[in-house]
Amino acid sequence: MEIIIRQEQGLDYQATEAVVKEAFRHVEQSDKTEHLLVNKIRKTDAFIPELSLVACLPDQTIIGHIMLSEIKIKYQSEETVSLALAPVSVLPAYQRKGVGSQLIYKAIKKAEQLGYLSIIVLGHEDYYPRFGFREAALWQIQPPFDVPQEAFMVLELREGALEKVQGVVEYSEAFS
Numbered sequence: 001m002e003i004i005i006r007q008e009q010g011l012d013y014q015a016t017e018a019v020v021k022e023a024f025r026h027v028e029q030s031d032k033t034e035h036l037l038v039n040k041i042r043k044t045d046a047f048i049p050e051l052s053l054v055a056c057l058p059d060q061t062i063i064g065h066i067m068l069s070e071i072k073i074k075y076q077s078e079e080t081v082s083l084a085l086a087p088v089s090v091l092p093a094y095q096r097k098g099v100g101s102q103l104i105y106k107a108i109k110k111a112e113q114l115g116y117l118s119i120i121v122l123g124h125e126d127y128y129p130r131f132g133f134r135e136a137a138l139w140q141i142q143p144p145f146d147v148p149q150e151a152f153m154v155l156e157l158r159e160g161a162l163e164k165v166q167g168v169v170e171y172s173e174a175f176s
């Protein structure tokens with residue numbers, strides 16, 4: 001399927017949020033507020049415009065979206081900047097055609113280019129390992145809330161980048 005992946009622009013915000021809302025409509029584990037999360041993240045310092053990407057059909061219709069935003073890994077007085085992958089959304093009619101994968105690969109590449117060192121995701125353990133994500137527990141990086149260990153994953157963008165990092169992840173205020 002031919003799609004174009006590009007940075008989200010201000011004029012896309014409404015359409016993006018509609019896509020996010022629709023993508024999560026039938027997801028059991030969802031609280032159906034992911035579109036509001038996207039809206040809130042954009043208003044914080046954690047928002048990186050270059051890491052909010054939309055997938056479009058050739059006629060420019062938006063059918064998917066991904067957002068990576070800044071978070072911190074905190075240990076005592078030490079802080080390490082990382083990114084949260086949340087959320088990633090594809091309209092139900094276009095799922096399982098590789099759109100989600102293209103969005104994730106493109107976002108990873110862009111994050112690397114911007115110099116970020118790691119990405120953290122809370123998600124399905126059958127999905128994210130194909131992109132290189134591994135259990136965060138392998139690095140002594142803990143979630144700030146109770147989640148199944150295998151669902152909390154990390155991707156190093158440079159080998160060994162997290163070797164000396166430990167601590168608890170602190171999400172931006174948009175997540176609270």
Ligand SMILES: CC(C)(COP(=O)(O)OP(=O)(O)OC[C@H]1O[C@@H](n2cnc3c(N)ncnc32)[C@H](O)[C@@H]1OP(=O)(O)O)[C@@H](O)C(=O)NCCC(=O)NCCS
Nearest residue numbers: 023024087088089090095096097098099100101124126127
């Ligand atoms: C998750 C999502 C973004 C994937 O996008 P997509 O375009 O369907 O994904 P792709 O076509 O690239 O990949 C499809 C693969 O992902 C798997 N997959 C999709 N959603 C999955 C999920 N929630 N859990 C586990 N695997 C999932 C499919 O089983 C399929 O695997 P296969 O290739 O082995 O058959 C999309 O399904 C979606 O928007 N879901 C609703 C919102 C959501 O749950 N987002 C993720 C949580 S942040």
